[in-house]
Amino acid sequence: MNKHFNYGEDHLTVEITLGLARGTVKGVLSENTLKKIKKSQADVQEIVASQRTVYGVNTGFGILANKSISEEDTRTLQYKILQSHSVGVGDNIPPEIAKIMLITKLHALARGYSGVQLTTLERILWHIENNVIPVVPEKGSVGASGDLAPLSHLFLPLIGLGEVEYRGEITATSRVLERTGLEPVQLGPKEGLALINGTQFILSYAVKCVERFFNCLEIADVIGAMSLESLQGTKAPFDARLHELRPFAGNQLVAQRLRVLLRDSEIMESHVDCERVQDPYSLRCMPQVHGAARNAWLHLKELTETELNSVTDNPIIFSSNDTISGGNFHGQPMALPLDYACFAAAELGNISDRRCYLLLEGKFGLPMLLMNDVGLNSGFMIPQYTTAALVTENKTLCFPASADSVPTSLGQEDHVSMGSISGRKLYKILDNLEYILAIELMSACQAIEFRRPLKSSVLLEEAHEFVRRKVSFAKEDRIFAEDIKEIKRMVQDYSFVKNMKEAARAQQTELNQNYSTFTINL
Known part of the structure; x- marks a missing residue:
């Protein structure tokens, strides 16, 4: 098995995924992947600047898709979506499965069709490499619109909220960030939606x-x-x-x-x-x-x-002028x-x-x-x-x-x-x-x-x-x-x-x- 894996570029298998989760394979973001990530994020910024209506970038979510969001509120919107959709209940899923969720989401986002900024992906990679694993309740997803509730819990730590398992203990994310000297990520337009839209709970x-x-x-x-x-x-x-x-x-x-x-x-x-x-x-x-x-x-x-x-x-960003809201x-x-x-x-x-x-x-x-x-x-x-x-x-x-x-x-x-x-x-x-x-x-x-x-x-x-x-x-x-x-x-x-x-x-x-x-x- 290849001991290095290029997120967003190489072909991911079950064995490689498990290797990434267990530390026998090291995942990296290649130069080619970095270019795709930056290009997609620039496309989103261009959409915001043009004021062209694109679902999830400058609109509400779900039934609220027809609600327009002002440019100054687009960042706040991403913060709120993680809060509002964190409604999971029941026992916490096994940490290994939560870690696989991080790995599979990182690989999908690194393909460069989601408009996510590089700093967000680098923080997800930090969680994987340092075994700072978000606490995710097992119940609450209906398996469409993505695994919204579990993915919201998975990414609350990005904005300094929620809990993580760190060095064998469950603790508040804010404490871990304080110990490690890190600040919460400032999510840009569409990022909150990109993080929680997907099948990574089912997939993991x-x-x-x-x-x-x-x-x-x-x-x-x-x-x-x-x-x-x-x-x-x-x-x-x-x-x-x-x-x-x-x-x-x-x-x-x-x-x-x-x-x-x-x-x-x-x-x-x-x-x-x-x-x-x-x-x-x-x-x-x-x-x-x-x-x-x-x-x-x-x-x-x-x-x-x-x-x-x-x-x-969803939506998929092919370019600033070519986006598709699909399923x-x-x-x-x-x-x-x-x-x-x-x-x-x-x-x-x-x-x-x-x-x-x-x-x-x-x-x-x-x-x-x-x-x-x-x-x-x-x-x-x-x-x-x-x-x-x-x-x-x-x-x-x-x-x-x-x-x-x-x-x-x-x-x-x-x-x-x-x-x-x-x-x-x-x-x-x-x-x-x-x-x-x-x-x-x-x-x-x-x-x-x-x-x-x-x-x-x-x-x-x-x-x-x-x-x-x-x-x-x-x-x-x-x-x-x-x-x-x-x-x-x-x-x-x-x-x-x-x-x-x-x-x-x-x-x-x-x-x-x-x-x-x-x-x-x-």
Whole structure:
């Protein structure tokens, strides 16, 4: 990955965005970008001087677009818009997402179509580089006219208002400016509107969800293969010839991964001549279900990267004589794929819960509830209650927010995307999915030990060993919540997937052969 990124000029990807947020990539404003920024800002100044009416430059906002604003009041107008639109409520969003909002907004403004002055962009860059992250409430955006409320909170610190997280503490912006010797930015014409018009709240949730969802997809294939081994399932449904007859890319990728994960397994070879005809769908149909979720993830990733390099301001300033008031701020292009991803992530949890249930039935040589002495012990019965609760909660979160619209701004903004809700729902579904997968992983590790002395493949044995470094085999009941929490940590911090990739590399085995579009670096 390029360690330097030119805002407003280079192509932004999910990986680069995350690198900028985590300090592994340094973002800069190139000379070419500076020229575009200064030219656009000069265009706005020329519009003001000419007294030609342009929305948001010398007019009110929304339903107040027909209200003219005098030249002397245009600066005051920008200050007031940040105040009046800061109406967010609820918990604060994660600081990393707020930082990604800063990064994506800076990139969009640096394209040079928004009329923003250089000093404003330099202050946003200062916030990014010094980890002075604005506090942004999670609720209040309807996902059209831009993410107005969250973006207003995001940029209150520019004018010395609001709160920021600085050195691990939430504090008033005014205190931080005082400590650092900085003054509030004096916003020029149109700048307030340019700052809060855009989809950066929706987009930043999408960026983070692309990363987290990918991690869950990678884990699900490994855990599913471990459950299959524990249940003495067959690898025949993963034959490449079968999937060439229905060549969805995600399906073919999952089938290929499962073939690699199960290669040279003693457990698999031990029952090749058994009398079972077919496995349950949650084992047999992993390529179709996991693969469909992969396809949904890829769709979200591709559209997210389109949005990362888009200008979602309004109006767009092409020149002092050429401005267009359009609808690039509307969140529908992201709301729909985010809702689609909600369904896919929820289904990944559904099929995982089904495999948890299969592992408990006491079939195919496994003890009922995955413990020899049940009765006195409840075994692994109750962890599956938790997966059942979580998959049901995820189902309730699958109502597509983008299917609803409530008029705002006295009907001027009469169709909105609600995409901010789509992004937050997906984030919550992924929280639940990580727990579901952790519980299946805990159960599969328990189950596979009942196949000893036979061993699984080298890769699956490594997966089992990685878990066993932190969570031991359960001979009797204990507080399984502690085990779940420990395994969830392996899932959430990406260490499980990273370990599997290292193990595959050591075996000179490619888990994602010929499917580079389906990968990102965690």
